[in-house]
Amino acid sequence: MLQAVQNRSPRVLIISASIGGGHVACAKALAGAFEALGAEPSQVDLLEYTALPFRRLYRQAYFDLVRNAPDLVDWLGRRMDRRPSETNTVQKRIRARVNRLLAYALPATIDKLKPDVLVHTHFLGPEIVSGRMRRRAPLPQVEVITDFFAHSLWLQPGLARYFVATDEIKVHLVSAGVDEHRVRVTGIPIDGRFERLPSKAEARSQLGLDNERDVLLLMASGLDAPDLVALIRQLRSLAWPLSVVVVCGRSHELLKVATETAASTTCPFRWRPRT
Numbered sequence: 001m002l003q004a005v006q007n008r009s010p011r012v013l014i015i016s017a018s019i020g021g022g023h024v025a026c027a028k029a030l031a032g033a034f035e036a037l038g039a040e041p042s043q044v045d046l047l048e049y050t051a052l053p054f055r056r057l058y059r060q061a062y063f064d065l066v067r068n069a070p071d072l073v074d075w076l077g078r079r080m081d082r083r084p085s086e087t088n089t090v091q092k093r094i095r096a097r098v099n100r101l102l103a104y105a106l107p108a109t110i111d112k113l114k115p116d117v118l119v120h121t122h123f124l125g126p127e128i129v130s131g132r133m134r135r136r137a138p139l140p141q142v143e144v145i146t147d148f149f150a151h152s153l154w155l156q157p158g159l160a161r162y163f164v165a166t167d168e169i170k171v172h173l174v175s176a177g178v179d180e181h182r183v184r185v186t187g188i189p190i191d192g193r194f195e196r197l198p199s200k201a202e203a204r205s206q207l208g209l210d211n212e213r214d215v216l217l218l219m220a221s222g223l224d225a226p227d228l229v230a231l232i233r234q235l236r237s238l239a240w241p242l243s244v245v246v247v248c249g250r251s252h253e254l255l256k257v258a259t260e261t262a263a264s265t266t267c268p269f270r271w272r273p274r275t
Contacts, residue, residue, distance in 0.1 A: 009038055009039055009040045010039045010040070010116045010117065011039070011040045011041075011042070011113065011114060011115045011116050011117075012034045012039050012040065012041045012042070012115060012116070012117055012119060013041075013042050013043075013044065013110065013113055013115035013117070013118050013119070014027045014030050014031055014034075014041060014042065014043045014044070014119045014120075014121065015027075015043075015044055015046050015106075015118060015119070015120050015121070015122070015125040015129075016043065016044070016045055016046070016120075016121040016122055016125075017045060017046050017047050017121075017122035017124055017125070018045045018047055018048075019047070019122070020222070021221070021249060021250075022146050023121045023122045023146050024045065024121075025190075025191070026121045026144060026146045026188060026189050027043050027119075027121045028043065028191070029189040029190050029191050029192065030119060030121070030144065030189050031043050032191065032192050033189065033192065036192070042113050042115070044106070044109060046106055046122065046124055046125055046128060049105040049106040049109065106128055106129065107128075107129060110129065110139075115139065116139070116140075117139065117140045117141070117142065118139050118140070118141045118142070119141075119142050119143075119144060120141065120142070120143045120144065120159075121143075121144050121146055122146075123143070123153040123154045123156060125143075126141060126143065126156035126157075126158065126159060127156065129141070130156075130157070130158060140160045141158060141159050141160060142159060142160055142161040142162070142163065143156065143159050143161070143162050143163070144163045144188075144189065145162060145163065145164045145165065145169060146188055147165070148165050148166060148169070148188075149169065149172075150162075150164065150169045150172055150173055152176075155173070155176060155178070159182070160182065161182050161183070161184060162178065162182060162183045162184070163184050163186045164183060164184070164185055164186070165185075165186075165187055165188045166185065166187075167185055169185075170183045170185050207245075207272075208272070209243045209245075209272075210243055210270065213241050213242055213243045213270065214240070214241075214242055214243070215242070215243045215244075215245065216235075216242050216243070216244045216245070217245050217247065218231070218232075218244060218245065218246045218247065219247050220246050220247060220248050220249070220254055220258065221247060221248055221249025221250070221251060221254065222249075223254070225253060225254060225257045228246075228254060228257055228258060228261070229257060229261050232246070232258065232261045232262060233261070235269065238269075241269065241270075242269050242270070243269070243270045243272065244262075244269050244270070244271050244272065245272045245274065246258045246262070246271065246272065246273040246274070247274060247275075248273060248274065248275050249275065250275060251275070252275070255273055255274070255275055258271070258273035259271075259273045
């Protein structure tokens with residue numbers, strides 16, 4: 001798929017969705033890898049092509065459900081995964097039509113960029129562009145599954161390849177009817193900078209962490225502020241000295257909460273809240 005096209009570099013359009021950071025981070029890593037191979041990658045966030053109310057609702061509803069009703073999320077996931085298949089069912093066609101209406105501008109962007117292949121790091125992408133495929137010249141599409149489990153929404157008709165993290169996911173897709181030759185076990189793409197890692201001592205020095213202390217990494221970007229406050233306060237019961245790195249993602253509110261709560265918490269820790 002990456003062979004030269006008419007004496008030019010192949011154009012790769014990577015379609016991600018900014019629901020959490022993983023899908024976008026994967027897309028950025030792929031863009032860097034494609035560029036290193038001599039391709040011309042472009043990256044778009046499909047949510048930026050949807051109406052603002054839908055964008056806010058989609059992002060917020062997901063995190064609200066995960067935080068406040070995890071059992072419901074688990075139940076919905078198991079219910080949808082009862083019969084995983086690429087078959088274009090009535091339910092899938094309805095969902096795809098709604099998504100295309102909400103992201104009607106994305107196909108026009110695809111036409112403007114004129115890619116030779118589409119790479120999806122979120123399952124909404126194939127649903128949205130599926131209507132375009134029927135009305136215009138077909139484009140090869142591949143999907144990079146950014147989870148360590150492939151729920152049924154990842155299974156989409158019309159994909160040339162699936163790139164998955166583990167052999168277990170490949171077995172799951174094949175058992176759902178996907179031709180095994182269309183599934184490649186590649187791991188989840190990560191930034192090329194991690195190919196050459198510093199030693200532990202060097203990394204701690206660069207991050208300003210004490211070599212004599214254990215490090216606790218707290219991923220807080222999916223938490224509400226009250227939950228983060230409660231978690232930091234609970235850490236006071238730990239007796240040994242730690243360096244605690246609190247990663248707050250893009251949330252300046254969480255960064256402020258983590259900084260203020262850590263400053264008012266008495267314990268043998270050294271806190272490093274950061275975005």
